Amino acid sequence: MADIIKATPLAEILERYPAARRVLDRHGLHGCGGERGPAETLEFFARVHGVDAETLLAEIRAERPTPAPIPYESTIADYIYRRFFKAGIAVVLTVGALWGAVNLLEIALRRNFLLLQLVPAIHAHAHAMIFGWCGLFVMGFAYQSFPRFKHTTLWRPNLANLTFYLMLTGISARIGAELLAPEALGLVLGGIASALELAAIGLFVAIILKTARKSVEPHNPYEKFIFASFAWFLVQAILSDVFFFAKATAASQEELIQRIALLDGPLRDIQLLGFVAMIIAGVSQRFIPVVYQLGRPKRDRQTPIFWLMNSSLILGVCSYILTLMTGKALFLLGLETSFILMLTWAVLLVRQLGVFTTPGERDRSWKFVRAAYVWLLIAMVMLPLFPVYGILTHQYFAHSFMGAYRHAFTVGFVTLMIMGVAARVVPILAGIDSHRLSTLWWPFILINIGNAGRVVLQILTDFVPRIAYPLVGVTGFLEVTAITWWGIELWRVMNASQARRAAAVMVPPRVLVS
Ligand code: HEM
Missing domain, CATH: 1.20.140 (Butyryl-CoA Dehydrogenase, subunit A; domain 3)
Incomplete structure (x- = not known):
């Protein structure tokens, strides 16, 4: 096993040394990548599973070889x-x-x-x-x-x-x-x-x-x-x-x-x-x-971020209900404070993750993840401006602005994040090298145009309704096209792993690799 190095793909390690599965399972592999194992390297696996790569290498080298391949049986937990x-x-x-x-x-x-x-x-x-x-x-x-x-x-x-x-x-x-x-x-x-x-x-x-x-x-x-x-x-x-x-x-x-x-x-x-x-x-x-190999945060701010997220939410919810029930300005102040605290946690989280630094490793999913955090910042900057916008436009509750903020959050942050994480994780679980799959640039461009259009145009319906309304009606379909494109691709990757699992029942693993 001396020829295994940190850059060796797990699929290759498992193919040549089936006994390595026992070690990798101990560290959390458990059916990941199916019969063959993931296309990712040993170094990637070690990083993601929080194990020292050298220790993992040593453990694999020390593992007693098995004369026959270890039978691979997937359970529902592997593909649920x-x-x-x-x-x-x-x-x-x-x-x-x-x-x-x-x-x-x-x-x-x-x-x-x-x-x-x-x-x-x-x-x-x-x-x-x-x-x-x-x-x-x-x-x-x-x-x-x-x-x-x-x-x-x-x-x-x-x-x-x-x-x-x-x-x-x-x-x-x-x-x-x-x-x-x-x-x-x-x-x-x-x-x-x-x-x-x-x-x-x-x-x-x-x-x-x-x-x-x-x-x-x-x-x-x-x-x-x-x-x-x-x-x-x-x-x-x-x-x-x-x-x-x-x-x-x-x-x-x-x-x-x-x-x-x-x-x-x-x-x-x-x-x-x-x-x-x-x-x-x-x-x-x-x-x-x-x-994405972004390095460790210089200052670990997990605890303040956690408490800011929870306390700002509770403060916001209570202040909103009390404002509506009593009409007192004091509670409006509480609402605005909660918005500022929400912006604070978003900024701290972005800095903590280092999503705007240069990644050591990137693939097609990286652009989604980074854009998701840009949208989070946009949405959270909009929140404290909500009351200001209401005063400037003489509205008690500026529905268009709130709707625009919500869309920036739900599609910009949440949906881009789901798309990005799934585009990274599903190929790993399916044992497929994501670098050989579609780059997903078109869905990425379409969803961002659709989302930016919705956010800007929904606000503009307050000022130029005759122009903004017809245009905003189109933005939803741009987003749906983007999600469909991405969804079909993801579905195919999931089906590919399913088909390979079925084939693995009949074909010896060595044939599958070649
Ligand atoms: C992808 C395209 C989407 C389209 C075209 C769309 C469309 C809409 C529309 C037209 C509204 C009413 C807006 C308003 O009254 O201001 C709305 C509200 C809402 N949407 Fe979406 N949406 C999309 C995605 C999402 C996503 C991804 C989520 C959640 C993750 C979401 C959650 C919501 C919520 C919570 C509301 C507020 C409903 C309420 O007023 O109580 N939407 N959406």
Whole structure:
């Protein structure tokens, strides 16, 4: 084994020295890259799994060779992520982004962002995006990566599989419920959706906690972001149900508008800044510096970032509700303070990750990750300007500005991040060299143009509605085209690994490599 060096691809090591699988499994390989193993080098594996490359080399060299190849058997824990990612793509391309684009077109044609009759469709879209797009990707990624990061195996993979069906059925029921409420069938569907989604998320959190307990690895500081995100995941699911039933039981249109005004903002903040931003911050700190070789942060600011994220969210939610209920200026001050704190954590996080320094290693996903953080900064700079914009344009609640901020965050930051991380991780899991795949430049360009167009034009609808409305109606379809392009490519990569797994049952591994 002396000829193995740090630059040797894992697939080559496993092909020539099958006994190395035992060592690599101990450090978290477990089915990653399938039968053949990932195309990445030993050095990359060591970096990402937090092992010293020299130690790993020594362990592999010391491992006793096996006379016959170690039989490779994949379990559901090895490929469970695929069904979550595929369902996430299916959701985003139907009731998610596509429906959002259709809603936006209707808004553009009627030149009004405040159409009450569109509220059920927009809320159904928002639900599909948070639970189906973000939720399914987070769950799939967590089931796949968390055990490997913790050098252990997933607790109860079959239960994890059940959460997939619970979540998907729950999302479908909720979409029907949003459209049918306040009719009785809508309320029944809402109740079913609530039970299924809460069960799915509750079980998901329990499975990850049990998996963490199985690990003998010491607790890592980034994990507090992950667990806080999961706590917010549960909180938002409960609040989302409260929101649904509050809307469905409103006695009049005025009461409906009042309830939406009170609950919608806090719910969206908890979903986006609690659940989604927190998981991205946690995964980013674990993943980005090591994958792209950005070096260690000069000053580790994990703890202040963590507390700023949580406290600014709680302050923002409380201040918003109290402002609306009392009308007192003091609480407006609290809201503005929370916005400034949110901008602060975003700046600290970007500096901590070093995403604007030169990466030691890059591939097609890097541009998505870096652009996602540019969009995070844009969105967070917009937040403290929200009240200023309202005063300047004489609006009590500047809906166009808030909508533009939200889109900068949900598509610019969140969606680009999902696209980037998936474009990096899925080929590794499939055992395919990402440098041989599409560069994804077109989806990247289209989604950025669509997103920039939406953010700028939605604000411009306040000033030049005749020009801005028709143009903003097109931006959604640019984004949908981008996500479709990326989604088809990702789906193909996942299918390629599936096909190879099926072939591996019949073909000896040596033939597969040649
Ligand atoms: C990709 C293309 C997308 C399009 C065309 C789109 C379209 C829309 C439209 C037209 C609205 C109403 C805007 C307003 O009233 O200001 C909206 C709201 C919303 N969207 Fe999207 N969206 C997209 C992506 C996303 C993503 C990726 C997420 C989540 C990660 C998301 C979550 C939301 C949320 C939370 C709302 C607010 C709903 C509310 O008012 O309570 N959207 N979207």
